[in-house]
Amino acid sequence: MTDTPRTPDQPGTEAQQATTEKQGLAPYDVVLLLGFGGPEGPDEVMPFLRRVTAGRGIPDERLAEVGSHYDHFGGRSPINDQNRALIAALRGELDSRGITTPIVWGNRNSAPFIDDAFRAMHADGHRRVVALTTSAYSSYSSCRQYRENLADAAATVAEEGIELSVDKVAQYAPRPGFAAANLDELVRSLRALDGAPDHEIALLFVTHSIPEAMDDTSGPGDGEGNLYRRQHLALASELAQEAGTLLGRELTGELVFCSRSGPPTVPWLEPDVNDRLRELAAEGVRTAVVAPIGFVSDHMEVVYDLDTEAQQTADELGLRLVRVPTVGTSPVFVSDLADALLERAAEARGEPVPQFEGRRPSVCEPGCCPNLRQARPALCGSD
Numbered sequence: 085m086t087d088t089p090r091t092p093d094q095p096g097t098e099a100q101q102a103t104t105e106k107q108g109l110a111p112y113d114v115v116l117l118l119g120f121g122g123p124e125g126p127d128e129v130m131p132f133l134r135r136v137t138a139g140r141g142i143p144d145e146r147l148a149e150v151g152s153h154y155d156h157f158g159g160r161s162p163i164n165d166q167n168r169a170l171i172a173a174l175r176g177e178l179d180s181r182g183i184t185t186p187i188v189w190g191n192r193n194s195a196p197f198i199d200d201a202f203r204a205m206h207a208d209g210h211r212r213v214v215a216l217t218t219s220a221y222s223s224y225s226s227c228r229q230y231r232e233n234l235a236d237a238a239a240t241v242a243e244e245g246i247e248l249s250v251d252k253v254a255q256y257a258p259r260p261g262f263a264a265a266n267l268d269e270l271v272r273s274l275r276a277l278d279g280a281p282d283h284e285i286a287l288l289f290v291t292h293s294i295p296e297a298m299d300d301t302s303g304p305g306d307g308e309g310n311l312y313r314r315q316h317l318a319l320a321s322e323l324a325q326e327a328g329t330l331l332g333r334e335l336t337g338e339l340v341f342c343s344r345s346g347p348p349t350v351p352w353l354e355p356d357v358n359d360r361l362r363e364l365a366a367e368g369v370r371t372a373v374v375a376p377i378g379f380v381s382d383h384m385e386v387v388y389d390l391d392t393e394a395q396q397t398a399d400e401l402g403l404r405l406v407r408v409p410t411v412g413t414s415p416v417f418v419s420d421l422a423d424a425l426l427e428r429a430a431e432a433r434g435e436p437v438p439q440f441e442g443r444r445p446s447v448c449e450p451g452c453c454p455n456l457r458q459a460r461p462a463l464c465g466s467d
């Protein structure tokens with residue numbers, strides 16, 4: 085914070101915000117929420133898994149193993165229902181700001197697919213799309229792959245004479261609003277702990293493991309790499325510090341990983357949450373507070389890999405595991421997504437937008453978060 089008086093031409097002032105809100109999401113006429121997708125019944129599990137891993141060389145045993153996670157939940161992932169709820173919440177938030185721009189949904193790996201979303205938008209007369217992913221961080225899997233999905237879908241519908249222009253909201257993990265939404269959840273969970281002494285509590289921030297090579301190349305092509313990991317570390321340390329200050333506790337957090345796949349010969353980010361729980365129990369920790377900051381809703385990685393598998397590890401060790409909710413449809417998160425959309429629209433109109441540490445450009449830099457298997461067309465970037 086500075087005490088410099090704000091003038092109307094400074095980015096992020098109230099005057100600026102007022103114009104921003106008045107113009108709504110212009111020049112965009114539709115919002116596309118991009119999800120990962122998931123099976124909604126037992127028959128959809130294997131087709132879904134084959135789509136996720138197409139051309140990826142994931143062994144069949146791993147597919148069968150992941151399929152069995154879905155079996156625990158009747159062959160249905162919660163992810164699509166969570167995205168329906170997110171769209172409803174975002175609709176409510178935009179409505180409350182007088183913004184009527186429709187929100188359409190498209191998934192990478194299950195219906196409704198992105199090409200169908202494009203067809204539906206076009207049929208309704210929409211031509212300028214602003215896309216928002218349900219993944220907050222920068223990496224090939226969580227950013228560029230969605231941009232490739234957009235390019236594939238655009239190419240498919242172009243053959244039918246359908247042309248749309250698509251821009252994207254930058255990955256939002258570095259947004260102060262994303263930190264605020266996660267902090268709310270963390271503080272609520274910590275408050276609910278009984279009088280456990282600080283030195284018996286471990287605070288574990290969890291995210292999806294990715295191959296080390298994918299992390300090494302995440303971020304701008306001419307940057308330092310490891311942006312996926314750095315974004316998580318920055319958020320984790322901010323959350324641990326702010327939660328500690330708010331609650332007057334001495335909390336140190338650390339980053340751990342879940343949901344590793346691929347052959348054991350390929351290194352992925354570590355430590356695995358289960359391995360770390362074992363070490364911590366041996367060091368005298370009694371309570372593990374597990375905050376899945378890498379995910380925006382409680383989908384399969386959370387309800388299986390954490391609430392089922394890591395919970396079982398904790399049970400075996402006699403550890404109490406407290407799982408912090410993901411941001412889901414929390415009002416702070418949804419409001420920040422609405423802000424991010426408004427800022428993207430303002431940027432498209434050539435207006436200034438608020439700056440903050442770690443802000444990602446809305447148009448990805450050349451070579452950022454590359455596809456290491458095969459270079460492919462991707463929208464919303466400068467390459």
Ligand SMILES: CC1=C(CCC(=O)O)c2cc3nc(cc4[nH]c(cc5[nH]c(cc1n2)c(C)c5CCC(=O)O)c(CCC(=O)O)c4C)C(CCC(=O)O)=C3C
Pocket residue numbers: 120121122123133136137140142146147150161162163218219220223225226292293294295343344345346378383384385
């Ligand atoms: C970074 C990241 C996110 C977070 C960002 C984002 O949300 O996009 C994410 C999300 C998700 N990942 C999901 C599911 C799966 N991910 C897999 C495989 C992989 N994920 C990877 C990375 C990520 N994944 C990677 C590097 C692989 C290896 C193969 C590949 O390069 O693709 C596999 C294949 C089987 C396996 O090997 O585990 C499945 C079934 C679901 C749906 C859950 C549900 O159904 O509720 C969600 C939200």
Ligand SMILES: [Fe+2]
Pocket residue numbers: 292
């Ligand atoms: Fe995944």
